[in-house]
Amino acid sequence: MTKSLDIRNTSELQSWLRERIAFYLDQPADTIDPDTELTHYGMNSVYAVSLLADLETKLGVEIDYMQATWGYPTVNKLVEYLEALPANREGE
Amino acid sequence: MTALLSPAQVLAGAFDDYLGDPYAGGTPFSYDEIVAGDEASELPPNARSTIEKWGFHELLVPVEQGGRLRTLDELLHVCRVLSRRNPTIAVMYGSTLLAANPVWLWGSARQKRELADELLSGGLACFGVSEADHGSDLLSTEGTLVRENGGFRLNAAKWPVGNATRARFVTVLARTGERDLSLALVDKQQLSDGAVRHLPFVRTLGLKGHDLSGVEFHDAVLPGDALVGLPGIGVTQVLKTLQITRTAIAAMSLGVMDAVLRMGLGYAMDRRLYGDRIFAIPIIRHQLVQEHVNLFIGECTTLPISRALVLAPERLSLWSAIAKYLVPVTAEKTVHNVGVVMGARSYLREGVASGAFQKLQRDHAIASVFEGTTHVNLHWIAEQLPAVVASAGEPDDAAQDLLRQLFDLGDNTAAWHPDGRRLRLANGGLDEITAAWPLAVRRAEALLRGPRPPAAGAEILDLCARLSELRAALHHRIAATESWQSSSVAAITAAGEHCAHHAAVSCLLIWLDNRDRLGGAFADGGWLVLSLQRLLQRLGVTVAVDERHEAELAQQLEHGAEKKDWFTLASLPAG
Numbered sequence: 055m056t057k058s059l060d061i062r063n064t065s066e067l068q069s070w071l072r073e074r075i076a077f078y079l080d081q082p083a084d085t086i087d088p089d090t091e092l093t094h095y096g097m098n099s100v101y102a103v104s105l106l107a108d109l110e111t112k113l114g115v116e117i118d119y120m121q122a123t124w125g126y127p128t129v130n131k132l133v134e135y136l137e138a139l140p141a142n143r144e145g146e
Numbered sequence: 147m148t149a150l151l152s153p154a155q156v157l158a159g160a161f162d163d164y165l166g167d168p169y170a171g172g173t174p175f176s177y178d179e180i181v182a183g184d185e186a187s188e189l190p191p192n193a194r195s196t197i198e199k200w201g202f203h204e205l206l207v208p209v210e211q212g213g214r215l216r217t218l219d220e221l222l223h224v225c226r227v228l229s230r231r232n233p234t235i236a237v238m239y240g241s242t243l244l245a246a247n248p249v250w251l252w253g254s255a256r257q258k259r260e261l262a263d264e265l266l267s268g269g270l271a272c273f274g275v276s277e278a279d280h281g282s283d284l285l286s287t288e289g290t291l292v293r294e295n296g297g298f299r300l301n302a303a304k305w306p307v308g309n310a311t312r313a314r315f316v317t318v319l320a321r322t323g324e325r326d327l328s329l330a331l332v333d334k335q336q337l338s339d340g341a342v343r344h345l346p347f348v349r350t351l352g353l354k355g356h357d358l359s360g361v362e363f364h365d366a367v368l369p370g371d372a373l374v375g376l377p378g379i380g381v382t383q384v385l386k387t388l389q390i391t392r393t394a395i396a397a398m399s400l401g402v403m404d405a406v407l408r409m410g411l412g413y414a415m416d417r418r419l420y421g422d423r424i425f426a427i428p429i430i431r432h433q434l435v436q437e438h439v440n441l442f443i444g445e446c447t448t449l450p451i452s453r454a455l456v457l458a459p460e461r462l463s464l465w466s467a468i469a470k471y472l473v474p475v476t477a478e479k480t481v482h483n484v485g486v487v488m489g490a491r492s493y494l495r496e497g498v499a500s501g502a503f504q505k506l507q508r509d510h511a512i513a514s515v516f517e518g519t520t521h522v523n524l525h526w527i528a529e530q531l532p533a534v535v536a537s538a539g540e541p542d543d544a545a546q547d548l549l550r551q552l553f554d555l556g557d558n559t560a561a562w563h564p565d566g567r568r569l570r571l572a573n574g575g576l577d578e579i580t581a582a583w584p585l586a587v588r589r590a591e592a593l594l595r596g597p598r599p600p601a602a603g604a605e606i607l608d609l610c611a612r613l614s615e616l617r618a619a620l621h622h623r624i625a626a627t628e629s630w631q632s633s634s635v636a637a638i639t640a641a642g643e644h645c646a647h648h649a650a651v652s653c654l655l656i657w658l659d660n661r662d663r664l665g666g667a668f669a670d671g672g673w674l675v676l677s678l679q680r681l682l683q684r685l686g687v688t689v690a691v692d693e694r695h696e697a698e699l700a701q702q703l704e705h706g707a708e709k710k711d712w713f714t715l716a717s718l719p720a721g
């Protein structure tokens with residue numbers, strides 16, 4: 055997975071996350087509501103780790119897995135978390 | 147066969163007639179040959195060819211792939227008929243279906259065609275997921291599937307797995323990356339010598355003659371299109387696949403319940419002590435009637451869930467776990483209690499029903515273990531409970547429509563079109579069935595106020611009121627738990643209670659939605675009183691036995707034993 059996602063583009067980030075989550079759950083992306091907790095979809099911690107690892111590769115950032123999984127449990131919250139990452143602020 | 151609970155039973159009825167009376171003797175599906183096969187740890191001679199001649203194996207292949215698998219409820223009834231005689235054979239084909247379903251759900255056109263050809267010509271398949279050291283912990287799977295020269299190199303040891311030696315095709319779960327697990331379809335015939343090694347048959351308590359063994363792949367080279375679906379979602383695929391066969395295992399339990407009840411009842415009619423049949427001894431009659439009630443509860447719970455594969459596949463993650471937990475453990479109790487009635491005869495490998503009771507008991511013991519143990523299923527249910535309770539609102543029009551289609555068994559559902567993306571890992575809180583409880587109780591109240599109130603209406607409402615209280619308390623307990631730990635003992639206990647409530651709604655809705663069509667004793671509702679009482683007992687409530695309804699059902703049982711009808715809700719006498 056090459057780095058190609060723009061962390062400052064909220065809608066791009068959101069739709070990429072929905073697509074990726076839908077991939078792991080094997081269900082259509084439009085069934086993933088960005089404000090619903092991912093555990094409601096049966097997204098367990100292991101897939102969450104896979105998702106966060108994908109994000110690290112894609113965005114070139116470092117993510118605190120524990121903090122991201124427990125503190126930011128929905129697509130929109132994850133977007134907020136990513137946008138607030140220090141690496142991102144430095145890049146601005 | 148007299149009455150039909152559902153047109154989905156027609157095929158199973160024909161199969162039942164084809165297999166003949168298991169007590170008659172001298173056929174591969176009569177108890178004498180079944181027990182002889184069990185003693186020799188073999189399938190009875192000609193057992194496979196007999197059912198293949200009928201086309202049983204075609205039921206493993208969906209209609210769109212050229213087979214006869216139309217709906218899960220149809221398959222379920224057929225599986226029940228087979229398990230009533232020989233669960234070993236049901237497991238042999240069930241394991242094949244388990245291996246085939248990922249291909250029907252996600253496979254390529256080529257994979258579907260090749261597997262369909264193999265199964266339609268009588269071959270078996272193997273679901274190679276378990277590894278000796280990891281059991282339920284799928285994420286620790288060690289087998290590897292490494293990309294190489296446009297193909298894959300497979301190294302894996304799968305044990306204990308069904309049909310591992312006899313099957314040509316194996317659906318394997320293995321690691322395609324550090325974090326990625328994927329499914330591949332392996333055709334053993336395409337592998338070079340030495341790439342596949344079979345492990346010896348495992349000696350087991352029951353299912354004797356089933357090929358429970360293992361398979362090892364050593365640097366097996368697979369073609370580039372060997373994956374089933376996309377890489378990286380293997381565990382999702384396995385969990386979704388299990389939703390279908392977990393429901394079918396409940397049917398196996400129903401078949402065994404049916405068989406042992408018939409044995410117990412036959413024995414109670416024939417055995418004379420103190421100058422009368424032992425059926426006249428109150429506690430014997432009570433036990434047989436109560437176990438029959440368990441069968442009703444199992445039917446009411448399982449049949450709507452099997453219809454959900456077509457009508458609401460998005461709900462099966464929760465519902466299939468409920469069927470898989472509740473029906474096998476209920477059946478275990480039934481088998482045990484009928485064994486008590488049969489006394490010494492339950493312990494003999496000869497005599498009553500040629501000694502088949504102990505064979506069925508040993509075979510059935512697997513039902514609560516494979517495809518997720520009892521506790522694993524309860525854990526899956528517990529994970530979903532807070533969301534289910536939070537969204538347990540009144541069913542809207544769409545939900546009511548779905549409920550009617552699930553519970554009115556008078557109509558066949560459309561054919562199943564396998565599509566993995568319609569199955570879900572979790573219900574997301576959506577559970578029309580248990581949410582329907584208040585509505586179902588109101589419908590029962592309205593019936594009682596109507597022009598032709600059902601005979602047992604008042605008792606039903608009284609029991610509903612008690613169940614409503616327990617349900618409210620359970621929901622409150624779940625909602626009030628601040629950080630829900632789904633693996634805690636409290637959560638697992640709550641999951642078990644939730645299953646009893648699920649069964650109670652199911653019984654009530656089956657009654658409401660099929661009364662007009664079935665009429666008679668079914669519509670009167672004595673069976674429902676006994677079922678709800680049994681579920682209350684399951685929830686730890688002391689309930690006095692309703693002797694009047696027990697006596698009625700005892701009479702019906704006696705009548706059914708003579709007629710050799712199916713033991714089902716539909717065989718309750720017409721008005």
Ligand SMILES: Cc1cc2nc3c(=O)[nH]c(=O)nc-3n(C[C@H](O)[C@H](O)[C@H](O)COP(=O)(O)OP(=O)(O)OC[C@H]3O[C@@H](n4cnc5c(N)ncnc54)[C@H](O)[C@@H]3O)c2cc1C
Nearest residue numbers: 241273274275276281282306307308516517519521522525
């Ligand atoms: C007859 C037979 C046929 C089989 N057929 C197949 C087949 O075709 N394909 C295949 O892949 N496998 C097959 N298996 C293997 C079977 O699926 C596994 O045995 C099953 O998954 C359980 O694994 P285990 O026995 O190793 O128990 P473990 O997973 O080691 O569990 C040990 C104990 O821990 C409990 N436990 C585990 N996880 C949890 C949890 N999350 N919450 C609470 N308790 C938990 C269990 O209930 C159990 O009591 C078969 C097994 C048998 C006996």
